[in-house]
Amino acid sequence: MTTFAAKEASNPSVINTLNRLREFGQSGQGVNRVAGSIADVEARLWILAQLEQGGMIAEIDEVGNTLGRSAHHERAVLVGSHTDTVPTGGWLDGALGAVYGLCTALELSQSTEHTGIDAVSFADEEGSYAPCIGSRYFFGDEYSEQEFIGTASRLQLSLASLGASRPLTKRLPRDWSKRYKFFLEAHIEQGPVLEAEDIPIGIVTGIVGIRRFELTVLGRADHAGTTPMTMRSDAGRALIELLNRIDIGFEQIKASDTVWNFGVVAFSPGAPNVVPERATAVIEFRDRSLDVLAKFEATMRDMVRAQADQVPHLASLRYSLQCTAQLEPIDMDVRVIEVLSRSCDATGVAYRMMQSGAGHDAMIAARHLPAGMLFIPSIGGRSHHPAEDSRKDHIQIGYAVFREATKYLCTLDYD
Amino acid sequence: MTTFAAKEASNPSVINTLNRLREFGQSGQGVNRVAGSIADVEARLWILAQLEQGGMIAEIDEVGNTLGRSAHHERAVLVGSHTDTVPTGGWLDGALGAVYGLCTALELSQSTEHTGIDAVSFADEEGSYAPCIGSRYFFGDEYSEQEFIGTASRLQLSLASLGASRPLTKRLPRDWSKRYKFFLEAHIEQGPVLEAEDIPIGIVTGIVGIRRFELTVLGRADHAGTTPMTMRSDAGRALIELLNRIDIGFEQIKASDTVWNFGVVAFSPGAPNVVPERATAVIEFRDRSLDVLAKFEATMRDMVRAQADQVPHLASLRYSLQCTAQLEPIDMDVRVIEVLSRSCDATGVAYRMMQSGAGHDAMIAARHLPAGMLFIPSIGGRSHHPAEDSRKDHIQIGYAVFREATKYLCTLDYD
Numbered sequence: 001m002t003t004f005a006a007k008e009a010s011n012p013s014v015i016n017t018l019n020r021l022r023e024f025g026q027s028g029q030g031v032n033r034v035a036g037s038i039a040d041v042e043a044r045l046w047i048l049a050q051l052e053q054g055g056m057i058a059e060i061d062e063v064g065n066t067l068g069r070s071a072h073h074e075r076a077v078l079v080g081s082h083t084d085t086v087p088t089g090g091w092l093d094g095a096l097g098a099v100y101g102l103c104t105a106l107e108l109s110q111s112t113e114h115t116g117i118d119a120v121s122f123a124d125e126e127g128s129y130a131p132c133i134g135s136r137y138f139f140g141d142e143y144s145e146q147e148f149i150g151t152a153s154r155l156q157l158s159l160a161s162l163g164a165s166r167p168l169t170k171r172l173p174r175d176w177s178k179r180y181k182f183f184l185e186a187h188i189e190q191g192p193v194l195e196a197e198d199i200p201i202g203i204v205t206g207i208v209g210i211r212r213f214e215l216t217v218l219g220r221a222d223h224a225g226t227t228p229m230t231m232r233s234d235a236g237r238a239l240i241e242l243l244n245r246i247d248i249g250f251e252q253i254k255a256s257d258t259v260w261n262f263g264v265v266a267f268s269p270g271a272p273n274v275v276p277e278r279a280t281a282v283i284e285f286r287d288r289s290l291d292v293l294a295k296f297e298a299t300m301r302d303m304v305r306a307q308a309d310q311v312p313h314l315a316s317l318r319y320s321l322q323c324t325a326q327l328e329p330i331d332m333d334v335r336v337i338e339v340l341s342r343s344c345d346a347t348g349v350a351y352r353m354m355q356s357g358a359g360h361d362a363m364i365a366a367r368h369l370p371a372g373m374l375f376i377p378s379i380g381g382r383s384h385h386p387a388e389d390s391r392k393d394h395i396q397i398g399y400a401v402f403r404e405a406t407k408y409l410c411t412l413d414y415d
Numbered sequence: 416m417t418t419f420a421a422k423e424a425s426n427p428s429v430i431n432t433l434n435r436l437r438e439f440g441q442s443g444q445g446v447n448r449v450a451g452s453i454a455d456v457e458a459r460l461w462i463l464a465q466l467e468q469g470g471m472i473a474e475i476d477e478v479g480n481t482l483g484r485s486a487h488h489e490r491a492v493l494v495g496s497h498t499d500t501v502p503t504g505g506w507l508d509g510a511l512g513a514v515y516g517l518c519t520a521l522e523l524s525q526s527t528e529h530t531g532i533d534a535v536s537f538a539d540e541e542g543s544y545a546p547c548i549g550s551r552y553f554f555g556d557e558y559s560e561q562e563f564i565g566t567a568s569r570l571q572l573s574l575a576s577l578g579a580s581r582p583l584t585k586r587l588p589r590d591w592s593k594r595y596k597f598f599l600e601a602h603i604e605q606g607p608v609l610e611a612e613d614i615p616i617g618i619v620t621g622i623v624g625i626r627r628f629e630l631t632v633l634g635r636a637d638h639a640g641t642t643p644m645t646m647r648s649d650a651g652r653a654l655i656e657l658l659n660r661i662d663i664g665f666e667q668i669k670a671s672d673t674v675w676n677f678g679v680v681a682f683s684p685g686a687p688n689v690v691p692e693r694a695t696a697v698i699e700f701r702d703r704s705l706d707v708l709a710k711f712e713a714t715m716r717d718m719v720r721a722q723a724d725q726v727p728h729l730a731s732l733r734y735s736l737q738c739t740a741q742l743e744p745i746d747m748d749v750r751v752i753e754v755l756s757r758s759c760d761a762t763g764v765a766y767r768m769m770q771s772g773a774g775h776d777a778m779i780a781a782r783h784l785p786a787g788m789l790f791i792p793s794i795g796g797r798s799h800h801p802a803e804d805s806r807k808d809h810i811q812i813g814y815a816v817f818r819e820a821t822k823y824l825c826t827l828d829y830d
Contacts, residue, residue, distance in 0.1 A: 210640070236677050
């Protein structure tokens, strides 16, 4: 087994390309390249030029998806990610995977036999206007007219102010289905696990499902000095008691990788000497298992009901629990997972299987074709922040594995 | 025992005076008469005119205290409260006690023998600029130069815009000490106790002390999807756990009338998918006993320390606990309490002893001379709100007791 990674370390093209891309929207250490902004569109035009110079058929579609197609193949493996960022985001996030895709396609698409390699940077993965609108539009997944028009008109505005007039591709629903065999995406982990375990590659087995709820307790605002404790309808204390119960309940039923968060808690009117009239929490939990998600939801609902029904001193309060977001978990394709692990072995790189706790374009792609993802470590687990970074050797090791896996995928026929 | 209350119900002067005063700053059902505003100063000029027409020596001092002195007596009982309101406040609050004082002085000050009756409306009890600055200035209690100048200049501005030029009294520290034997204040209860027990009069035994703390937990903001539960420094869950413990701890050590409140709780950055980096709560508790207040503070400090030291999974968090307000409890004068209970008996009115859970001008006065307070019921316990109200018969019963008690106090000599 050769140490492929050591060999790759001498090839600086991925790092150079990432550094060049960083210049679009650079702000200190970080990058501001929000979907549809001038920096985002400039970056896409630059990618387009690289693809064309590399002999690929390059296009931008109506919402901003930037695609380079291998000219000589009927079928292809699709590789890439997204180049838009959150406001004051980091330089890697989706850019890493988009550059892995671009460099792999430019390097290998002429040399593969039956199957080409197409590189993509999807539009607005971060949801500056509409989350994953790019990949949803690309794959013919559901989106609203409003999402389409909002995203397309931002793109048009930026193109106009750049003086660029390009014909934009109008994508027909599911035209990818005849062409694409697999989708492969790389991304920074955005979490601390790989760094803590000192493992350079994470192979993603699936992307978690998300349930988000808004829990509201309604009581009565009273003077907190003159109203005896027994005569209050205190929404604040009730919410604290309830959240603490829910937290303990979740702890008891969690699966090994379940995560949950009380990210928003707020009391109203929010004065030191006024009993809270309204107390609100946003409760989110994520897991790859629908059963676990269902168990969490049932536990939470039971606890809200139990407190509403059974705690006499809190009986005058009203509780409401609204589901505000629901994303279903999705598995990565087993063949792609196998190819990724073989590629790690072939390049002599340690890896671990892991779930993705965040959403990605691969989540959309996986509804339509066999998809897979690999992660490289994030320093300090940080992302969506100017301080976001990864070690250079990890970036290069990741690229070596990604390129190797893409080559493998081109040789696979499954239908 | 005659039913004095029934006799009083035929005397409408208190209700008429309250209704007239309500016109200054009226806004719907409520009143906007913030200290130093034109409405506040107009009300004070109107009170001044009533006092002068009643043959009293009337004055407004440099901060707005409005005082009517009995012309023929060396010594006097001081009666009254304040006529300023919170923004969009109610029509009674301090106005009730100020009008009781005004009407009692106008009705009785000519007829008492050795002792006069002086009526006062203190400035800015509500702390629109500085809490109780009026009574603190009046009694020569501590105040800062900034508080004095801020309050005085608001008054001057409003007087100027009203075209009123009056010489304002410059109050010498403690000049009241030779004149005043007692201070008596009436107020609406601002709580639900009297209404719930159907008792028209509360005799205040003392005013609670207040301790207010800001509790902050500092952790680290992480992606709430990609960061495993065991690798987080979650300030939000830690605060919920801690507040729940403190709440249970307070419940175990409370005295019969202790109250506490978690009026402000806020998480930052406050996003559903970000682990809270900073979680803050404002904790307030009130009791008449210094021992109880000290026990509450010690319990809270122990619990913060215990969680910081002993809960391993929360060890990476930092806790801070800052005292942001401290007011000492104060007892009402026993002789005044006795006089009030005798007056209730004489007028055939039921009463109960109770503490005041809110601060009042009597709290300042009681540091300097024997002071007492009586409460009448608040409908629904509401105050500091346009819906604030009291039953008309309760307003009249309260006045009867107040007037009777003032007469008694004029006959008492204690030095």
